[in-house]
Amino acid sequence: MNSSISKILKKLQVHYPQTQCFLKYQTPFQLVCAVILSAQCTDERVNRTTPLLFKNFPTPEKMARAPIKAIETLIHSTGFYRHKAKNILECSKIIHHTYHGQIPSTLEELVRLPGVGRKTANVILGEIYKKSEGIVVDTHVARLSQRLQLTQSSTAEKIEQDLMGILPQSEWIAFSHRLIQHGRNLCIARKPRCNICFLQSQCPSAFLEKNKSN
DNA sequence: CTCCCGATAT
DNA sequence: ATATCAGGAG
Structure with missing residues:
Protein backbone atom coordinates (compact mmCIF):
# COMPACT_ATOMS: atom_id res chain seq x y z
CA MET A 1 0.00 0.00 0.00
CA GLN A 18 -18.64 5.78 12.39
CA THR A 19 -19.19 3.28 9.63
CA GLN A 20 -22.81 2.47 10.23
CA CYS A 21 -25.29 1.71 7.49
CA PHE A 22 -27.61 4.67 6.95
CA LEU A 23 -30.58 2.44 6.16
CA LYS A 24 -33.01 1.81 9.01
CA TYR A 25 -34.07 -1.77 9.69
CA GLN A 26 -35.02 -4.10 12.54
CA THR A 27 -34.06 -7.49 11.10
CA PRO A 28 -31.66 -8.90 8.49
CA PHE A 29 -34.64 -9.56 6.19
CA GLN A 30 -35.68 -5.92 6.44
CA LEU A 31 -32.14 -4.86 5.53
CA VAL A 32 -32.34 -6.98 2.38
CA CYS A 33 -35.58 -5.22 1.38
CA ALA A 34 -34.14 -1.79 2.20
CA VAL A 35 -30.99 -2.36 0.15
CA ILE A 36 -33.02 -3.56 -2.84
CA LEU A 37 -35.11 -0.39 -2.56
CA SER A 38 -31.99 1.80 -2.37
CA ALA A 39 -31.07 1.24 -6.03
CA GLN A 40 -30.97 4.65 -7.75
CA CYS A 41 -32.64 6.17 -4.72
CA THR A 42 -31.39 8.04 -1.68
CA ASP A 43 -31.26 6.23 1.67
CA GLU A 44 -33.28 9.08 3.12
CA ARG A 45 -36.21 8.31 0.84
CA VAL A 46 -35.91 4.58 1.51
CA ASN A 47 -36.10 5.31 5.24
CA ARG A 48 -39.29 7.30 4.70
CA THR A 49 -40.78 4.36 2.78
CA THR A 50 -39.84 1.27 4.76
CA PRO A 51 -41.58 1.88 8.11
CA LEU A 52 -45.04 1.41 6.58
CA LEU A 53 -43.85 -1.44 4.35
CA PHE A 54 -42.41 -3.33 7.33
CA LYS A 55 -45.45 -2.55 9.47
CA ASN A 56 -47.64 -4.29 6.89
CA PHE A 57 -45.23 -7.11 5.99
CA PRO A 58 -42.56 -7.50 8.69
CA THR A 59 -41.26 -11.01 7.93
CA PRO A 60 -40.26 -12.98 4.82
CA GLU A 61 -43.28 -15.20 5.35
CA LYS A 62 -45.73 -12.29 5.43
CA MET A 63 -43.99 -10.44 2.58
CA ALA A 64 -44.11 -13.65 0.50
CA ARG A 65 -47.90 -13.71 0.85
CA ALA A 66 -48.36 -10.00 0.12
CA PRO A 67 -50.29 -8.93 -2.98
CA ILE A 68 -47.78 -7.47 -5.44
CA LYS A 69 -49.99 -4.42 -5.93
CA ALA A 70 -49.81 -3.68 -2.21
CA ILE A 71 -46.01 -3.77 -2.27
CA GLU A 72 -45.95 -1.60 -5.41
CA THR A 73 -48.12 1.04 -3.75
CA LEU A 74 -46.06 1.06 -0.56
CA ILE A 75 -42.71 1.46 -2.31
CA HIS A 76 -43.88 3.60 -5.25
CA SER A 77 -41.87 6.70 -4.35
CA THR A 78 -38.51 4.90 -4.45
CA GLY A 79 -38.70 4.56 -8.23
CA PHE A 80 -38.41 1.41 -10.37
CA TYR A 81 -41.30 0.26 -8.23
CA ARG A 82 -42.55 -2.57 -10.45
CA HIS A 83 -39.12 -4.24 -10.62
CA LYS A 84 -38.44 -3.65 -6.96
CA ALA A 85 -41.83 -4.97 -5.83
CA LYS A 86 -41.40 -8.11 -7.93
CA ASN A 87 -37.86 -8.62 -6.65
CA ILE A 88 -38.84 -8.14 -3.00
CA LEU A 89 -41.73 -10.58 -3.43
CA GLU A 90 -39.59 -13.24 -5.13
CA CYS A 91 -36.76 -12.74 -2.62
CA SER A 92 -39.18 -13.18 0.24
CA LYS A 93 -40.47 -16.45 -1.19
CA ILE A 94 -36.95 -17.81 -1.66
CA ILE A 95 -35.82 -16.66 1.77
CA HIS A 96 -38.93 -18.16 3.38
CA HIS A 97 -39.08 -21.46 1.49
CA THR A 98 -35.46 -22.26 0.61
CA TYR A 99 -33.63 -20.61 3.48
CA HIS A 100 -36.35 -20.97 6.13
CA GLY A 101 -36.30 -17.28 6.94
CA GLN A 102 -32.53 -16.97 7.24
CA ILE A 103 -30.53 -14.63 4.98
CA PRO A 104 -27.81 -16.44 2.96
CA SER A 105 -24.30 -15.71 4.23
CA THR A 106 -22.21 -16.00 1.07
CA LEU A 107 -21.81 -13.67 -1.90
CA GLU A 108 -22.52 -16.55 -4.28
CA GLU A 109 -25.90 -17.31 -2.72
CA LEU A 110 -26.89 -13.67 -2.28
CA VAL A 111 -26.32 -12.67 -5.91
CA ARG A 112 -28.66 -15.48 -6.95
CA LEU A 113 -31.54 -13.63 -5.29
CA PRO A 114 -33.56 -11.53 -7.75
CA GLY A 115 -32.68 -7.85 -7.56
CA VAL A 116 -29.45 -8.57 -5.68
CA GLY A 117 -26.21 -7.85 -7.53
CA ARG A 118 -22.65 -7.61 -6.20
CA LYS A 119 -23.16 -4.17 -4.68
CA THR A 120 -26.29 -5.16 -2.77
CA ALA A 121 -24.79 -8.52 -1.76
CA ASN A 122 -21.64 -6.84 -0.41
CA VAL A 123 -23.75 -4.41 1.66
CA ILE A 124 -25.74 -7.29 3.16
CA LEU A 125 -22.64 -9.40 3.89
CA GLY A 126 -20.81 -6.52 5.56
CA GLU A 127 -23.77 -5.29 7.53
CA ILE A 128 -25.25 -8.59 8.75
CA TYR A 129 -22.27 -10.93 8.85
CA LYS A 130 -19.36 -8.44 9.05
CA LYS A 131 -17.85 -10.34 6.12
CA SER A 132 -15.98 -8.84 3.17
CA GLU A 133 -15.89 -11.12 0.16
CA GLY A 134 -15.79 -8.00 -1.99
CA ILE A 135 -16.09 -4.22 -1.81
C1' DC B 1 -26.40 -1.58 -24.75
C1' DT B 2 -31.35 -0.47 -23.00
C1' DC B 3 -34.98 -0.42 -19.86
C1' DC B 4 -36.98 0.29 -15.47
C1' DC B 5 -38.92 5.05 -12.75
C1' DG B 6 -39.97 8.79 -8.91
C1' DA B 7 -38.01 12.75 -6.45
C1' DT B 8 -34.89 16.37 -6.01
C1' DA B 9 -30.94 19.78 -6.78
C1' DT B 10 -29.03 22.77 -10.11
C1' DA C 1 -34.62 20.97 -18.93
C1' DT C 2 -31.27 17.86 -17.15
C1' DA C 3 -28.33 15.12 -14.16
C1' DT C 4 -28.30 12.25 -10.35
C1' DC C 5 -29.71 9.36 -6.45
C1' DA C 6 -25.88 3.55 -1.69
C1' DG C 7 -28.35 -0.73 -9.41
C1' DG C 8 -29.91 -4.90 -11.63
C1' DA C 9 -31.74 -7.65 -15.38
C1' DG C 10 -32.61 -8.75 -20.18
Missing part, protein backbone atom coordinates in the same frame (compact mmCIF):
# COMPACT_ATOMS: atom_id res chain seq x y z
CA ASN A 2 1.60 3.29 -1.07
CA SER A 3 1.80 6.37 1.16
CA SER A 4 -0.91 8.36 -0.62
CA ILE A 5 -3.42 5.59 -0.06
CA SER A 6 -2.57 5.21 3.61
CA LYS A 7 -2.98 8.99 4.02
CA ILE A 8 -6.38 8.80 2.34
CA LEU A 9 -7.44 5.91 4.60
CA LYS A 10 -6.20 7.71 7.71
CA LYS A 11 -7.98 10.98 6.90
CA LEU A 12 -11.22 9.21 6.04
CA GLN A 13 -11.00 7.34 9.33
CA VAL A 14 -10.56 10.59 11.28
CA HIS A 15 -13.35 12.48 9.51
CA TYR A 16 -15.84 9.62 9.35
CA PRO A 17 -15.29 7.56 12.53
CA VAL A 136 -19.31 -2.23 -2.11
CA VAL A 137 -18.97 -0.20 -5.29
CA ASP A 138 -21.97 2.05 -5.72
CA THR A 139 -22.14 5.28 -7.68
CA HIS A 140 -20.27 7.20 -4.93
CA VAL A 141 -17.46 4.68 -4.50
CA ALA A 142 -17.07 4.50 -8.27
CA ARG A 143 -16.97 8.28 -8.72
CA LEU A 144 -14.61 9.00 -5.81
CA SER A 145 -12.26 6.14 -6.70
CA GLN A 146 -11.95 7.64 -10.16
CA ARG A 147 -11.46 11.19 -8.89
CA LEU A 148 -8.80 9.99 -6.46
CA GLN A 149 -7.29 7.94 -9.28
CA LEU A 150 -7.39 4.73 -7.27
CA THR A 151 -8.63 3.15 -10.51
CA GLN A 152 -8.68 3.83 -14.22
CA SER A 153 -11.62 1.50 -14.77
CA SER A 154 -15.17 2.57 -15.49
CA THR A 155 -17.31 -0.46 -14.63
CA ALA A 156 -18.26 -1.27 -11.04
CA GLU A 157 -16.87 -4.79 -11.30
CA LYS A 158 -13.42 -3.69 -12.51
CA ILE A 159 -13.28 -0.88 -9.97
CA GLU A 160 -14.06 -3.42 -7.25
CA GLN A 161 -11.17 -5.64 -8.43
CA ASP A 162 -8.80 -2.65 -8.52
CA LEU A 163 -9.76 -1.58 -4.99
CA MET A 164 -9.44 -5.14 -3.70
CA GLY A 165 -5.89 -5.16 -5.01
CA ILE A 166 -5.00 -1.85 -3.37
CA LEU A 167 -6.69 -1.98 0.04
CA PRO A 168 -6.11 -4.35 2.96
CA GLN A 169 -9.17 -6.57 3.39
CA SER A 170 -9.64 -5.34 6.95
CA GLU A 171 -10.48 -1.89 5.55
CA TRP A 172 -12.93 -2.94 2.83
CA ILE A 173 -16.20 -2.46 4.69
CA ALA A 174 -15.28 0.81 6.41
CA PHE A 175 -13.70 2.23 3.25
CA SER A 176 -16.94 2.03 1.26
CA HIS A 177 -19.03 3.49 4.06
CA ARG A 178 -16.62 6.42 4.46
CA LEU A 179 -16.32 7.08 0.73
CA ILE A 180 -20.11 7.11 0.48
CA GLN A 181 -20.41 9.63 3.32
CA HIS A 182 -17.74 11.77 1.68
CA GLY A 183 -19.53 11.51 -1.65
CA ARG A 184 -22.74 12.74 -0.08
CA ASN A 185 -21.14 15.53 1.95
CA LEU A 186 -18.31 17.02 -0.09
CA CYS A 187 -17.31 15.11 -3.18
CA ILE A 188 -20.76 15.59 -4.67
CA ALA A 189 -21.40 14.28 -8.17
CA ARG A 190 -22.48 17.54 -9.79
CA LYS A 191 -20.31 20.02 -7.94
CA PRO A 192 -17.44 18.67 -5.81
CA ARG A 193 -16.39 21.10 -3.07
CA CYS A 194 -12.67 20.65 -3.58
CA ASN A 195 -11.82 23.99 -1.95
CA ILE A 196 -12.85 22.72 1.48
CA CYS A 197 -11.92 19.05 0.99
CA PHE A 198 -9.47 17.44 3.41
CA LEU A 199 -8.28 15.07 0.67
CA GLN A 200 -7.14 17.93 -1.59
CA SER A 201 -3.44 17.13 -1.39
CA GLN A 202 -4.08 13.45 -2.21
CA CYS A 203 -6.53 14.14 -5.03
CA PRO A 204 -5.51 14.72 -8.67
CA SER A 205 -9.02 15.96 -9.50
CA ALA A 206 -8.90 18.66 -6.79
CA PHE A 207 -5.68 19.88 -8.38
CA LEU A 208 -7.39 20.10 -11.75
CA GLU A 209 -10.40 21.93 -10.28
CA LYS A 210 -8.09 24.45 -8.62
CA ASN A 211 -6.37 25.31 -11.89
CA LYS A 212 -9.53 25.91 -13.82
CA SER A 213 -9.87 29.52 -14.96
CA ASN A 214 -13.41 30.31 -13.88
